[in-house]
Amino acid sequence: MSPTTYHRGRSGFRRRKRLTTALSVVSAFLTLAVLTVAQPSADASAQAAALPYQDASLAVDERVDDLLARMTLDDKIGQMTQADKDSIVPQSDVNTYRLGSVLSGGDGTVSPNTAQTWADTYDGLQRQALATPLAIPMIYGIDAVHGANAVRGATIFPHNIGLGATRDPALVERIGRAVAEEVSGTGVDWTFAPCLCVARNDRWGRTYESFGETPELVSSMATVVDGFQGADGPGSAPASVLATAKHYIGDGGTTNGTDQGDTRLTEAELRSVHLPPFKAAVDRGVGSVMLSYSSWNGVKVHGHKFLVTDLLKGELGFDGFVVSDWAAVDQLDGQTGFTAAEVTKAVNAGVDMVMVPYDYKKFIGLLRGEVNAGRVPMSRIDDANRRILTQKFRLGLFEKPLTDRAYTSTVGSAEHRALARQAVRQSQVLLKNEGGVLPLAKSAKLFVAGKSADDIGNMSGGWTMSWQGRSGDITPGTTVLEGIRETATDPSRVTYERYGNGIDGSYTAAVAVVGETPYAEGKGDRPGAMGLDQEDLQTLARLKASGVPVVVVLVSGRPLDIAAQLPDWKALIAAWLPGTEGGGVSDVLFGDHRPTGKLPMTWMRGASQQPINQGDGKDALFPYGHGLTYGTGTDPTPTPTPTPTPTPTPGTGLCTATTKVTGSWSGGYQADVTVRNTGTAPLAGWAASWDLGTRTVTNVWNGTPTTSGGRVTVRNTPWNGTVPAGGTVTFGYTANGSADGLPVPACAGTTGG
Ligand code: GLC
Numbered sequence: 001m002s003p004t005t006y007h008r009g010r011s012g013f014r015r016r017k018r019l020t021t022a023l024s025v026v027s028a029f030l031t032l033a034v035l036t037v038a039q040p041s042a043d044a045s046a047q048a049a050a051l052p053y054q055d056a057s058l059a060v061d062e063r064v065d066d067l068l069a070r071m072t073l074d075d076k077i078g079q080m081t082q083a084d085k086d087s088i089v090p091q092s093d094v095n096t097y098r099l100g101s102v103l104s105g106g107d108g109t110v111s112p113n114t115a116q117t118w119a120d121t122y123d124g125l126q127r128q129a130l131a132t133p134l135a136i137p138m139i140y141g142i143d144a145v146h147g148a149n150a151v152r153g154a155t156i157f158p159h160n161i162g163l164g165a166t167r168d169p170a171l172v173e174r175i176g177r178a179v180a181e182e183v184s185g186t187g188v189d190w191t192f193a194p195c196l197c198v199a200r201n202d203r204w205g206r207t208y209e210s211f212g213e214t215p216e217l218v219s220s221m222a223t224v225v226d227g228f229q230g231a232d233g234p235g236s237a238p239a240s241v242l243a244t245a246k247h248y249i250g251d252g253g254t255t256n257g258t259d260q261g262d263t264r265l266t267e268a269e270l271r272s273v274h275l276p277p278f279k280a281a282v283d284r285g286v287g288s289v290m291l292s293y294s295s296w297n298g299v300k301v302h303g304h305k306f307l308v309t310d311l312l313k314g315e316l317g318f319d320g321f322v323v324s325d326w327a328a329v330d331q332l333d334g335q336t337g338f339t340a341a342e343v344t345k346a347v348n349a350g351v352d353m354v355m356v357p358y359d360y361k362k363f364i365g366l367l368r369g370e371v372n373a374g375r376v377p378m379s380r381i382d383d384a385n386r387r388i389l390t391q392k393f394r395l396g397l398f399e400k401p402l403t404d405r406a407y408t409s410t411v412g413s414a415e416h417r418a419l420a421r422q423a424v425r426q427s428q429v430l431l432k433n434e435g436g437v438l439p440l441a442k443s444a445k446l447f448v449a450g451k452s453a454d455d456i457g458n459m460s461g462g463w464t465m466s467w468q469g470r471s472g473d474i475t476p477g478t479t480v481l482e483g484i485r486e487t488a489t490d491p492s493r494v495t496y497e498r499y500g501n502g503i504d505g506s507y508t509a510a511v512a513v514v515g516e517t518p519y520a521e522g523k524g525d526r527p528g529a530m531g532l533d534q535e536d537l538q539t540l541a542r543l544k545a546s547g548v549p550v551v552v553v554l555v556s557g558r559p560l561d562i563a564a565q566l567p568d569w570k571a572l573i574a575a576w577l578p579g580t581e582g583g584g585v586s587d588v589l590f591g592d593h594r595p596t597g598k599l600p601m602t603w604m605r606g607a608s609q610q611p612i613n614q615g616d617g618k619d620a621l622f623p624y625g626h627g628l629t630y631g632t633g634t635d636p637t638p639t640p641t642p643t644p645t646p647t648p649t650p651g652t653g654l655c656t657a658t659t660k661v662t663g664s665w666s667g668g669y670q671a672d673v674t675v676r677n678t679g680t681a682p683l684a685g686w687a688a689s690w691d692l693g694t695r696t697v698t699n700v701w702n703g704t705p706t707t708s709g710g711r712v713t714v715r716n717t718p719w720n721g722t723v724p725a726g727g728t729v730t731f732g733y734t735a736n737g738s739a740d741g742l743p744v745p746a747c748a749g750t751t752g753g
Contacts, residue, residue: 053398054135060393064386070134073378074098076385077367079136080347082323084108084357085125094128094138097364100388101190101353103141104150105326106467106520113152113465115186115411119403122187126401137401139242139392141323144191145209146579147420148182148411149464152475155182155416155580156460160195160221161557162427162576164211164600165627169223175423176227177237178416184239185407189395192244192290194224196277199558201257201611202601205524208461208557208577210252212600213613213624215276216701216717222280233285234394239407242391245281247292247325249307250274257610259522260293260331268663268670270296272734276701279316287320287391291351293328302328303342308350321352321387329354340366344375352384412476417581424575424584429597430628432572437509437549439591439630444508445493446484447548449500449539452555453513454481461557461577462520469518477580480513480553484586499535500542509570510543511589512536515556530561530607537565544568553585559603563621574599591630598627615705615733617696625704654679654749655723657688661739662732668698669739673714675747676728683723683749688731689713690745695737703731723749 052058053067068076078098085104088094094102102125110117122140129138148154155178157163163172176194183191198218199210211221225245230237253274254261263270278289289312292301301307302324312318329346330338338359343366346354356363370376392398410416430438440446452458456477462469478486485491495502503510514536532540543550549570554560557577566572573595575585587593602612603622614624656676663670677683688703691711703714714731723729 056399060390063393064389067134067136067389068382068385071385073368073371073381074364075134075136076381077364077371079385079388080353080367080381081360081364082141082353082355082357083360085121087358087360088125091125092128093360094125095131097360098132098136099129099138099360100136101139101141103355103357105357106143106463108142109150109466113150115148115151115153115182115408118151118186118188119405119408123402126187130401136389137392137397139190139395139397140188141190141192141242141244142183142188143193143463144179144183144188144241145193145195145463146460146577147179148186148188149460151182151186151411152465153412154475155412155420156464156475156477157420157579158423158427159208159461159557159577159579160211161208161600162578163221163423164217165429165574165576165597166423166426167217167598168426169220171423171426172221173223173227174419176224176243178227178410178419180228180237180241181239181407181410182412182416183241184404185409185411187403188241189397190242190244190288191228192246193228194221194243194245194281195247196222196245196281197247197252198274198277199252199601200273200613201252201254202558202604203257203526203530203607203610204252204254205259205519205521205526206251207257207601210600213602214699214701215273216703217600218277219280219701222277222284225281225284225286229285229287234287234391235396239404240395242287242395243281244288244290244323245278245286246290247294248278248289248312248322249292249301250296251292251294254294256527257525258527259525262295262298264297266663269734272670272701272732273699275311278312282312282316282318286318287394288323289318289320290323290325291328293325293331300332302351303332303345303349305349313350319387320391321384322350323353324351324355326355326357338363338366340370343367344370347376347380347384352387420579421581421584421587424578424581425587425593427576427578427597428585428588428595429574429599429626430571430588430595431574431599431603431622431626432566432569433628433630434570436631437551437570438573438589440509440511440551440589442487442489442590443493444488445506446488446495447500447503447507447510447543448481448484448494448496448513449498449503449510449543450513450553451498451517451535451539452480452515453496453498453511454479456580456582458515458517458555459577459582460579461516461518462524464518468520468523471517475580478582480575480582480585483583484511484589486583487586487590487592498539500539503543503546503548505547507546507548509549509551510546511551511553512540512543513553513555513575514539515554515560515575519557524557528607530604530610532560532562532565540565540568551589553589559601561604561607563605566621594630595627596629598625599623613699615697615699615707654683654751655686655747657745657747659742659745661742664739668734668736670732670734671739671742672730672732673703673745674728674730675723675749677723677725677749679749679751680725681751682725683751685716686723686729686747686749687713687715688745688747690743693737693743695735697733697735700731700733702729703733705733
C-alpha cells in the first residue's frame with residue numbers, strides 16, 4: 001500500500017482533478033514551510049525531538065495536533081487497525097500497513113513461553129512500527145485479566161469473582177500494580193482488563209470475570225484501573241499499562257446469561273445496574289473501553305451510536321479510545337466475515353480501533369474506501385486518531401517504545417506471589433462450619449481428595465496459558481494439597497487420593513477440593529444443570545461413606561447448585577478460582593487467617609432460581625454478603641477492619657432522606673434517595689428506612705439494604721465515608737410496584753464511629 005495514494009477508482013477521478021489544482025497551491029506553501037520544519041525521515045526517532053510531536057516537553061494536545069497534521073489517510077487508518085500477532089505475515093506488515101496496534105488473543109503465545117521471549121517478540125514488532133516515516137509506536141494489547149496470565153511462570157491471581165469476595169478495593173489496586181509490572185516486563189503496554197461486568201445470571205460463562213452482582217461492588221473495584229495505569233491516568237506511574245473497562249455495556253445482563261446475548265432492560269435499568277462501573281472507571285481516567293458483543297433490546301452494542309458516542313463519550317465524558325471486541329464488527333449484519341457497511345456502522349457509532357483481528361489488509365482497504373466515498377467523515381477518523389494518539393503519548397510510548405527489561409524479573413516474583421496468596425486468603429468465603437470443624441489442627445490426620453486438590457490448571461480457570469485454560473500442571477505454583485502439606489506439622493499424615501479411594505475412619509477429617517474445570521466465555525455457559533460433575537459426586541460419596549467429617553473446598557467460577565449435597569458436608573468454603581497460590585486456601589483451612597470473604601453473588605438454592613440477586617425476594621441458600629469466620633485464631637495478616645456501620649435509632653433526626661423518582665415503567669420504578677446531614681457534626685453512618693407496602697426493592701446501589709417486617713432499611717456502605725454537616729449522599733434503588741405515593745423515609749444518623 002503506498003502511503004501517498006489518496007484516492008483511487010472512477011469516483012475518485014473528479015476529486016483527483018480538483019486535488020491537483022489545490023496541491024499546486026499547497027505545495028508552494030509547503031516549500032516555504034519545509035525550510036523551517038524538518039520533514040520526518042525514515043529514522044525520525046533518531047532525530048532527538050526534531051519535530052514538535054516528538055518533543056516530550058510539549059503538552060499532549062499540541063503533540064497530537066502536530067502529528068495529526070503530518071499523517072496521511074493511510075497513516076490514520078493504520079492507527080485504527082489492531083491485528084493478531086500471529087496473523088501478521090510477514091512481520092514487516094506492521095510497517096507496510098502502518099498498524100497502530102497488535103494483540104495476542106487468549107490463545108496467543110510465544111515459544112519458548114518465557115517473559116524474555118515475549119519481550120523480544122514485542123520489541124521486534126515495535127521496531128517495525130518505529131521504522132515508518134512518522135515513527136508512531138504501536139501499542140500491544142493482551143488479556144492480562146488475573147496476572148500476566150499468558151506467560152508461563154507469571155503470578156496468577158484470583159479471578160475477579162474472588163477479588164469481589166475480599167471487599168478490599170485497596171488490595172485490588174495493589175494487584176493491578178503487580179500485574180502492570182509483570183506485563184510491562186514482557187513488553188506489553190495494554191491490558192484488556194478489568195472486566196467491569198455486573199454478572200446478574202450465574203449461568204453466564206463469564207461470571208467469574210465479574211467482581212459481583214451489584215453495581216456498587218463492581219464500581220468499588222475500579223481501583224484496579226489506578227493499579228494498572230497509575231493514580232493519575234495512563235503513564236502516571238512506573239510500569240504503567242493502559243487499562244480497558246470492558247465490556248461496555250450490559251454483557252452481564254443478557255437473558256438467561258447467554259454469552260453475547262441480548263440484554264433486555266429499560267434505559268433506567270441499564271443505567272442503574274450496568275453503567276455505574278464504567279462511570280467509576282472513566283472517573284479514574286481509564287484509557288480504553290472495549291465494547292460488548294451483546295445487544296441491548298435487540299440492537300448490537302458495536303453499532304449503537306447512542307450508547308457509545310452519546311452516553312459513554314458524551315454524557316460520561318470518556319476521552320480515551322473505544323476498541324471493538326475480537327471480530328465483533330463481523331457480527332453486525334449477522335453474516336460471517338465483515339463488510340464495508342459493517343465497518344462504517346461500527347466506526348460511525350464511535351469505535352475508534354477495530355480488533356480485526358486477522359484480515360487487516362481487507363479492513364484497511366474497506367475503511368479507506370468508505371472514507372473516500374464520504375460515508376465515514378474525516379472528522380470521525382481524526383477523532384479516533386486523536387483519542388488513540390493521546391493515550392500513546394500519555395503512556396510515554398514515544399519516549400520509551402521498547403520493553404523496560406528492569407521489570408522482566410518481576411514476572412512470578414516472590415513478592416507478587418505473596419500478594420497473590422494474601423488475595424487468596426481474603427477471597428475465601430466460609431459458607432458452613434458445623435461444629436467448628438474448621439480451623440483444622442495442623443497435627444490432624446487428613447485425607448485430601450478431589451480433582452482440583454492438586455491441579456493448578458483447575459485452580460486458575462480460563463484465561464490461563466490459553467484462552468480456555470486447562471487442567472493439569474500448566475504453570476509453576478502451589479496447589480491446595482501442597483499448601484496443606486507445607487502447613488501440616490507432619491506432612492506424612494496428609495494422604496491424597498483424587499477419587500477418595502482408601503479412606504477409612506482413622507482420619508480426623510477429609511478435605512474434598514472439587515468444582516469446575518476451566519472454561520472461558522460462551523463455552524462456560526450453563527443453560528441446564530449447575531451442579532457438581534459425576535466424578536466429584538462419586539468422590540464425595542466415598543468420603544461420606546467413611547463417616548469422617550467432610551470439609552469441601554469449592555473451586556469454581558460461580559455459585560453451584562449444591563443444596564442437595566450440603567447436609568453431608570460439615571464445612572464448605574467457596575475458594576472461587578484462586579490461581580497459583582493455593583497456600584492461601586490452606587492458610588484459612590488451618591486458621592492462620594480467619595476467613596473474611598463475603599459472597600459477591602447470591603447463592604442459589606437451585607438452578608431454576610437463576611437469575612437470583614440481592615433484593616429480588618427469592619429464597620437463596622446463602623444471601624449476597626454472607627460469610628462466616630472463626631471465633632478465635634491467630635491472624636498475623638490483619639484483614640481490613642470494615643468501617644463499623646453504626647446502627648442508628650430511626651428518627652433521631654440527625655438527617656433527612658428525600659426520595660426522587662428517576663424513572664418508572666409498567667410495574668416498577670427507580671429512585672434516588674438523598675440523605676442530608678441536618679446536624680452540626682459529620683455523620684459516620686446513616687440509615688434510611690420506609691415501609692414497602694406492596695412494593696419489593698429489586699436492587700440498591702451505593703447503600704446496603706436489609707428488609708424485615710415489610711420495611712426496608714438502607715444503610716451507608718463502608719466506602720461512603722462520612723457526611724459533613726449540611727452535606728448529602730445519594731443512594732439509588734429499583735423496585736417493583738407503583739412509584740405513586742411513596743412514603744418519606746425516616747432517617748437516622750450517628751456521629752460516632
Ligand atoms: C474476546 C473477549 C474479550 C477479549 C478479546 C481479546 O473474545 O470477549 O474479553 O479481551 O477477545 O482476547
